[in-house]
Amino acid sequence: MRRRMSAIVALVLLAMPAVHAVQPDEIMSDPAREARARDLSRELRCMVCQNQSIDDSDAPLARDLRLLVRERIAAGDSNSQVLDFLVARYGEFVLLKPRFERQTMLLWLLAPLLLAGGGFALWRQNRRRAQVGADVPLPPLTPDEQTRLAALMSDDATSR
Amino acid sequence: MIAEAGHYALVLALALALIQSFVPMIGARLRDPALMNVARSTALAQLLFVGASFIALVTLHVNSDFSVANVYENSHSMKPLIYKITGVWGNHEGSMLLWVSILALFGGLVAAFGNNLPLSLRAHVLAVQAWIASAFYLFILITSNPFLRIVNPPIEGRDLNPVLQDIGLAVHPPMLYLGYVGFSISFSFAIAALIEGRIDAAWARWVRPWTLVAWIFLTLGIAMGSYWAYYELGWGGWWFWDPVENASLMPWLAGTALLHSALVMEKRNALKVWTILLSILTFSLSLLGTFLVRSGVITSVHTFANDPTRGVFILLILCLFIGGSLLLFAGRATSLKQGGLFAPISREGALVLNNLLLTVACAVVLFGTLYPLAMEVLADFKMSVGAPFYNLTFAPLFALLLLAVPFGPMLAWKRGDLLGVTQRLLAAGVAGLVLIAIVWAWTRGGSALAPLAIGLGVFVIAGAVTDLAERTGLFRLPLATTLHRARGLPRSAWGAAFAHAGLGVALIGIVCETTWNSEYIATMKPNDVAQVAGYDLKLDGLLERQGPNYREMIAQFNVSGGGEALSVMTPSKRSFTTRGSSTTEAALLTRGASQLYISLGDVTAEGAIAVRIYHKPLVLMIWWGPVLMAFGGVLSLSDRRLRVGAPKPARTKQRLQPAE
Numbered sequence: 001m002r003r004r005m006s007a008i009v010a011l012v013l014l015a016m017p018a019v020h021a022v023q024p025d026e027i028m029s030d031p032a033r034e035a036r037a038r039d040l041s042r043e044l045r046c047m048v049c050q051n052q053s054i055d056d057s058d059a060p061l062a063r064d065l066r067l068l069v070r071e072r073i074a075a076g077d078s079n080s081q082v083l084d085f086l087v088a089r090y091g092e093f094v095l096l097k098p099r100f101e102r103q104t105m106l107l108w109l110l111a112p113l114l115l116a117g118g119g120f121a122l123w124r125q126n127r128r129r130a131q132v133g134a135d136v137p138l139p140p141l142t143p144d145e146q147t148r149l150a151a152l153m154s155d156d157a158t159s160r
Numbered sequence: 161m162i163a164e165a166g167h168y169a170l171v172l173a174l175a176l177a178l179i180q181s182f183v184p185m186i187g188a189r190l191r192d193p194a195l196m197n198v199a200r201s202t203a204l205a206q207l208l209f210v211g212a213s214f215i216a217l218v219t220l221h222v223n224s225d226f227s228v229a230n231v232y233e234n235s236h237s238m239k240p241l242i243y244k245i246t247g248v249w250g251n252h253e254g255s256m257l258l259w260v261s262i263l264a265l266f267g268g269l270v271a272a273f274g275n276n277l278p279l280s281l282r283a284h285v286l287a288v289q290a291w292i293a294s295a296f297y298l299f300i301l302i303t304s305n306p307f308l309r310i311v312n313p314p315i316e317g318r319d320l321n322p323v324l325q326d327i328g329l330a331v332h333p334p335m336l337y338l339g340y341v342g343f344s345i346s347f348s349f350a351i352a353a354l355i356e357g358r359i360d361a362a363w364a365r366w367v368r369p370w371t372l373v374a375w376i377f378l379t380l381g382i383a384m385g386s387y388w389a390y391y392e393l394g395w396g397g398w399w400f401w402d403p404v405e406n407a408s409l410m411p412w413l414a415g416t417a418l419l420h421s422a423l424v425m426e427k428r429n430a431l432k433v434w435t436i437l438l439s440i441l442t443f444s445l446s447l448l449g450t451f452l453v454r455s456g457v458i459t460s461v462h463t464f465a466n467d468p469t470r471g472v473f474i475l476l477i478l479c480l481f482i483g484g485s486l487l488l489f490a491g492r493a494t495s496l497k498q499g500g501l502f503a504p505i506s507r508e509g510a511l512v513l514n515n516l517l518l519t520v521a522c523a524v525v526l527f528g529t530l531y532p533l534a535m536e537v538l539a540d541f542k543m544s545v546g547a548p549f550y551n552l553t554f555a556p557l558f559a560l561l562l563l564a565v566p567f568g569p570m571l572a573w574k575r576g577d578l579l580g581v582t583q584r585l586l587a588a589g590v591a592g593l594v595l596i597a598i599v600w601a602w603t604r605g606g607s608a609l610a611p612l613a614i615g616l617g618v619f620v621i622a623g624a625v626t627d628l629a630e631r632t633g634l635f636r637l638p639l640a641t642t643l644h645r646a647r648g649l650p651r652s653a654w655g656a657a658f659a660h661a662g663l664g665v666a667l668i669g670i671v672c673e674t675t676w677n678s679e680y681i682a683t684m685k686p687n688d689v690a691q692v693a694g695y696d697l698k699l700d701g702l703l704e705r706q707g708p709n710y711r712e713m714i715a716q717f718n719v720s721g722g723g724e725a726l727s728v729m730t731p732s733k734r735s736f737t738t739r740g741s742s743t744t745e746a747a748l749l750t751r752g753a754s755q756l757y758i759s760l761g762d763v764t765a766e767g768a769i770a771v772r773i774y775h776k777p778l779v780l781m782i783w784w785g786p787v788l789m790a791f792g793g794v795l796s797l798s799d800r801r802l803r804v805g806a807p808k809p810a811r812t813k814q815r816l817q818p819a820e
Binding site: 022027028043053056092093094095104107110111113126130 | 397400403404506519524528543544545547556557
């Protein structure tokens with residue numbers, strides 16, 4: 001429900017009257033170009049929705065963007081030219097896959113850095129432990145546990 | 161009257177929680193069993209009062225008492241009974257009440273079934289539970305009271321959001337909350353262990369069943385939510401990497417890691433500090449999820465500023481619990497002694513690798529969710545992080561993890577033989593390679609990644625089967641011995657095999673759906689025929705119908721395949737008069753694990769209708785996978801070892817009998 005609660009509420013409120021994602025009248029006659037348009041649509045954000053691509057979104061704005069993408073493709077733009085055009089118009093916000101830049105560097109490098117860091121830490125710990133050796137003794141029993149143990153042991157003795 | 165009673169019961173629950181927060185702590189300090197036992201009574205009484213409060217709200221909704229603001233805003237007298245009940249948690253206030261009810265339920269369960277816990281540990285655990293409960297009771301009473309009255313009651317309510325009027329709302333949120341909130345138990349156990357400065361293998365044995373219960377519910381809750389989105393939202397998507405979904409995925413990833421690390425701690429008394437930290441992190445992520453969703457901060461930083469009280473309150477709770485527990489951890493963790501040694505290539509080592517990959521995957525999701533927010537606030541740079549980002553970062557991590565999954569359960573504890581395990585996994589590997597070759601040959605020129613991923617899925621499933629075969633001696637020993645061994649195999653071994661196989665099943669479903677999904681988008685007139693993936697779908701006609709609180713337009717499709725009539729599909733569009741909004745009800749036709757999916761668009765002036773028809777190959781495997789995982793969890797939970805917690809006297813007696 002959590003996602004339904006906000007995503008759908010936002011979606012339903014914004015998208016009235018319900019228009020459908022990718023309308024029949026939007027589709028380009030050339031299947032290869034249409035496929036390119038669909039691929040690009042999946043990487044572009046519908047800016048009034050919650051993290052939805054314009055390919056999925058029902059919002060009128062998403063439709064405008066889908067038409068714009070197809071217009072650019074029809075005009076002979078390459079995929080990256082289409083993306084450049086949209087970024088120039090709407091900012092980086094429109095890209096669902098952020099470009100590798102100064103501001104997004106940490107985001108992209110996070111996984112490799114963490115993996116390397118985690119691996120290094122594990123390797124060091126393993127080496128240190130190998131040097132220290134031998135198992136560390138278990139914590140001693142509390143007095144409470146000792147009395148319980150004693151009780152159990154004596155129980156054992158009597159029943160036998 | 162009922163509203164006031166419910167409100168009062170909630171206040172009483174707060175009072176009980178405050179008592180439970182302090183008295184047992186004092187009791188533990190003074191070693192006074194009577195004071196420590198207070199926790200038990202208050203936890204049970206809390207459950208009683210919160211339960212009463214929750215039932216009061218349900219009654220108000222069922223009776224359509226529009227003098228209560230919450231009922232007026234989210235209900236309608238014409239709404240079917242089931243949606244009157246589920247509508248209780250289909251809104252902010254009600255869902256928070258459900259949250260605390262489930263928290264009280266878990267507290268009550270620990271109180272009722274925690275008899276084999278050391279007294280002071282139980283007192284501490286329940287006290288920590290009460291801290292969390294007090295914070296959230298205060299939150300509800302101060303900022304989100306569901307029992308507020310309206311001075312001049314309106315005659316009719318404003319109805320529940322139509323998209324939520326679905327059976328999914330009855331199952332998904334309670335499941336998800338049972339998962340989220342269930343992790344509070346392992347959190348409380350971790351904090352209690354830190355306070356007592358004592359932790360041993362028995363601790364892990366107590367924590368594991370609770371974590372497992374929470375994990376099972378969270379797994380099912382996420383899967384259920386995904387299937388709901390798939391059929392309800394009308395474009396056949398099932399996962400959107402939406403921040404609200406990420407909020408539930410993060411505790412799942414951390415919780416899965418916790419399940420595995422607790423295993424090492426239970427068996428080998430190692431990874432103690434890490435397990436404690438994971439317990440804290442898992443519940444912290446649950447709290448973070450609650451904050452992200454409830455404060456509205458994700459939709460936009462500005463909604464947060466518009467209605468700051470709720471957001472700020474949860475943010476305070478968040479800082480208090482996460483900050484406090486991490487500080488306590490930092491102060492006490494060093495005093496916890498490290499246990500059993502192990503070589504890097506061993507069962508423990510494999511579980512450490514599992515934990516590393518799961519935590520990094522979790523961190524990726526966390527960063528992806530919060531990074532745009534941070535950049536907007538700190539650097540005034542607006543950016544988005546969506547599905548294409550996660551496909552590039554999250555997917556490789558999971559591929560690595562899945563590659564390692566079959567090896568883990570087959571390696572020996574302490575020191576494993578990687579070469580030997582590889583040899584035993586040879587058949588599984590060959591099965592994967594054969595599948596890669598077949599799929600690749602069959603879909604020549606298609607994506608190269610899809611056959612590889614399917615091969616990986618097959619390898620994981622075959623690996624799980626190999627593990628069981630090795631343990632039972634299948635094909636090596638006589639069948640009778642194998643059967644005998646299979647019966648004797650611990651349930652947890654069966655559970656692990658099922659859960660791991662579930663991963664493979666889900667992967668195959670995901671890859672097939674995303675790669676070979678066929679789609680047909682067109683405007684159709686009656687008697688038009690659409691051809692999708694070898695099926696003919698003929699539109700017979702459109703008809704209108706009146707539902708209880710909506711009008712709907714139904715399109716009737718006759719589906720045939722290979723010249724043979726198969727079924728009739730009736731997708732519809734419903735318009736709800738009260739809210740003036742509409743929903744599309746997709747029609748689904750299941751063929752094996754694949755589905756045909758039709759959803760309707762708008763009607764044109766000439767009487768034609770826009771339709772979207774999908775054929776989704778093996779799509780159901782996406783949800784069979786999690787169901788298998790949850791089933792594995794249930795099997796594991798039924799393992800004697802976990803159920804008993806500690807050896808019971810009854811067993812010793814049985815063993816002694818022959819001696820008499």
